[in-house]
Amino acid sequence: MKIAGIVAEYNPFHTGHAYQIDCTRAALGPECAIAAVMSGNWVQGGRPAVLDKWTRARLALLGGVDLVLELPTVWALSSAESFAQGAVGLLEGAKAVDVLSFGSECGDVEALKRLAACLNRSEYQTQVRRFVGQGLPFAAARQRAAEELAGPDLAQLLSTPNNNLGVEYLRCLERSRWAMKPMTVRREGAPHNSLLTEAERPRFCSATQLRAFLEREDWGALEPYLPQNGLDVVRAGWNGFPSLSRVERGLLARLRAMTAAEWAQLPDSGAGEGLPPRLERSGRQCRSLEEFVSLAKPKHWTQARMRRLLAWAWLGLTRRDRPNAPPYLRVLGFNERGRVVLKEMKARAALPILTKPAHARRLDGPGQQLFQREARCTDLYDLCLDQVPTPGREWTCGPVRITQGDLI
Numbered sequence: 290m291k292i293a294g295i296v297a298e299y300n301p302f303h304t305g306h307a308y309q310i311d312c313t314r315a316a317l318g319p320e321c322a323i324a325a326v327m328s329g330n331w332v333q334g335g336r337p338a339v340l341d342k343w344t345r346a347r348l349a350l351l352g353g354v355d356l357v358l359e360l361p362t363v364w365a366l367s368s369a370e371s372f373a374q375g376a377v378g379l380l381e382g383a384k385a386v387d388v389l390s391f392g393s394e395c396g397d398v399e400a401l402k403r404l405a406a407c408l409n410r411s412e413y414q415t416q417v418r419r420f421v422g423q424g425l426p427f428a429a430a431r432q433r434a435a436e437e438l439a440g441p442d443l444a445q446l447l448s449t450p451n452n453n454l455g456v457e458y459l460r461c462l463e464r465s466r467w468a469m470k471p472m473t474v475r476r477e478g479a480p481h482n483s484l485l486t487e488a489e490r491p492r493f494c495s496a497t498q499l500r501a502f503l504e505r506e507d508w509g510a511l512e513p514y515l516p517q518n519g520l521d522v523v524r525a526g527w528n529g530f531p532s533l534s535r536v537e538r539g540l541l542a543r544l545r546a547m548t549a550a551e552w553a554q555l556p557d558s559g560a561g562e563g564l565p566p567r568l569e570r571s572g573r574q575c576r577s578l579e580e581f582v583s584l585a586k587p588k589h590w591t592q593a594r595m596r597r598l599l600a601w602a603w604l605g606l607t608r609r610d611r612p613n614a615p616p617y618l619r620v621l622g623f624n625e626r627g628r629v630v631l632k633e634m635k636a637r638a639a640l641p642i643l644t645k646p647a648h649a650r651r652l653d654g655p656g657q658q659l660f661q662r663e664a665r666c667t668d669l670y671d672l673c674l675d676q677v678p679t680p681g682r683e684w685t686c687g688p689v690r691i692t693q694g695d696l697i
Contacts, residue, residue, distance in 0.1 A: 291321040292630055294386040294469065296360070296376040296458065298328045300338050300500070301523070302348040303514040305392075305477070305493040310353040312474040313390040322630045324356040324386060325349055326376045327621065328365035329663065330670040331604070333372055335596025337531035337673045339500050343686055344526030346622035350691040352516035356627035357689075358383075359619040361659060362666040363611035366600055368557055371611070373457035378615045381468050382640035385633045389469045391458055394449040396475025398459075404446055405459035407439040426589030451476055504530045529675025533603065536672050537578055540603050544572030544581060547602065554607040555598055559587070568598075604666050616656035617649075618642045619663075622689030646684045 293313050299306060314321045327349065329342045338345065346357040364375025380386045393401060407413060413434050420430035435444035446452040459471055477493055494514060502511040503523075512520045533540060549565035552558050552572075558565060564587065571585035578599065586595050601607075618640050623631060635642055641656065643649055649660040664683035671678045 290629070291317045291388065292386050292633075293317055293321055293323055293388045293390045293472075294380040294383075295323060295325045295354070295390050296373075296380075297325055297349075298332045298338070298365075298496070299325070299345050299349050300328070300332050300496050301340055301345055301503070302352045302516065302519070303494070303496060303499055305495075306349075307352045307516065308477060308493065309390065309392050309474045313388075313472070314353075316472060317388060322355045322626050323353060324358065324380070324383070324627075324630055325354045326358050326360050326379050328360050329362055330667055331362045331366045331600060333365060333367065333369075333597075334593050335366065335598070335600045337533070337670050339503055339531060340523065340526050341528075341670070341682075342621055343689055344522060347522050347526075347689045347691070348516060348519055350622050350624050350627075350689060351519055351522065354627075356623045356630045357621040359621050359663075361615070361619070361663055362604065363606060363659070363662070364615075366597055366604075366606075367611070368594075368597075369454050369457045370460075371556070373454065373461050375611075375615060377458055377461035377465075379618060379640075381465055382615060382638060383618060383634045384637040384639055385630065386469050389458060389462065389471050391451075391455045391471070391473055392476045393451045393455045393473045394476050395446055395452055396473060398471055398473040400443060401446065401452065401455050401473065402459055402463075402471070404435065404439050404443045405456045405463055407443070408435065408456065409460050409463055410438065413438055428589070428591075528678075531670070531673040533578065533599065533673060535674070536603065536669075539672075540578065540599065541575070541581075543602055544575065544599075547572055554609070555601045556608040556611065557594060558598060559590075562587070604669055606662065606666075610659075610662055612655055612659060615640065616659055617652060619660075620644045620688045622691065624691040625693070645687055 295309065297306060310323055313323065327342070327346065328338065330338050332338050342359065349357055358379055360376050360379065364372055377389070380389060395401065416434035416437055417430050420433045421427060425433065432444060432447055435447055447456065455473060462469060462471055499511060499514055508520060508524070515523065547569060549569040552565035552568040553560040558568065568585050571581050575581035575584055582595050618638060620631065620643060641652060649657060652660065667683045668680045671680070671682065
């Protein structure tokens with residue numbers, strides 16, 4: 290049985306994700322198992338996930354995934370490079386995944402591989418440092434460096450988000466000598482982060498649009514884009530639209546107390562650009578999160594980077610809290626075929642597999658520390674919900690299990 294790995298946020302799972310799974314099985318055979326590495330309760334855009342990770346895992350299983358593994362917050366809430374390192378590291382640690390399947394705007398895995406190989410050359414880092422030294426923002430410096438090494442046509446692929454993330458997956462695979470074979474599925478339908486006009490109802494729409502439906506609780510508009518029985522799952526797990534605005538004063542208290550040295554300990558905080566003193570001043574002057582962003586954000590920074598910085602501050606995490614590699618595989622959900630995959634992983638995996646929260650107590654020091662941080666991240670996520678759950682869900686919620694009857 291072939292096993293394909295997919296990295297996703299599933300925030301939430303929708304028909305576009307199901308299309309990627311269908312295309313992957315069309316290429317690898319109908320019996321191919323799908324093992325997804327999914328972000329936990331915090332996502333790369335610097336926000337709490339729209340539904341908790343157990344609800345999102347159930348949706349993914351209804352939509353065709355067989356096994357859901359968690360990408361811990363310290364990687365999920367990171368730039369594309371760190372996000373990819375954590376996710377690919379988890380799939381490699383499983384020692385059972387044959388193929389890494391990912392979506393891209395171009396649909397050309399060979400072009401993306403050539404670009405990834407260029408970005409793995411030592412000359413690339415030298416060129417990036419040169420352009421940053423000339424005053425260019427990192428993204429622009431990265432683009433210029435890619436143009437010099439790979440040519441403008443290949444470098445242009447970095448201008449779209451799924452291509453960009455795919456290149457980072459491929460860089461990780463090349464560095465590990467291609468333990469998994471890569472394949473890409475061309476993204477169809479609405480572009481990333483796009484919103485529909487009132488009259489549009491395409492086959493695929495963006496997760497951004499689905500989150501907009503959820504925010505206004507437009508269940509009728511949402512349902513056609515979910516897996517079968519998906520709306521029942523969403524409504525059963527619904528606890529209001531998660532937002533940092535619910536914890537704004539608590540987060541403002543944290544920002545007012547942070548020193549420049551503490552800001553510098555956060556990843557991507559601009560320490561090399563001399564930004565921490567500005568972040569400290571902004572935290573002590575602002576009266577709202579919106580005002581903090583207005584005061585602190587350099588022109589060349591993205592909104593997502595600022596949101597990630599705020600989320601790391603809220604969660605009390607620093608760059609030292611992110612290990613060099615994942616120390617365990619946390620199972621969030623599985624079906625019958627996923628159970629078979631798990632059995633194979635248990636025989637071959639290079640990392641301990643957690644199928645129950647209690648298994649975390651058997652981990653060594655770094656593994657236990659990461660799990661405990663994840664428990665804190667879940668408790669702080671829960672404060673962003675409409676009704677605050679009882680603390681400690683990380684220790685009381687086991688994996689979601691889907692049977693054939695759940696799919697009818």
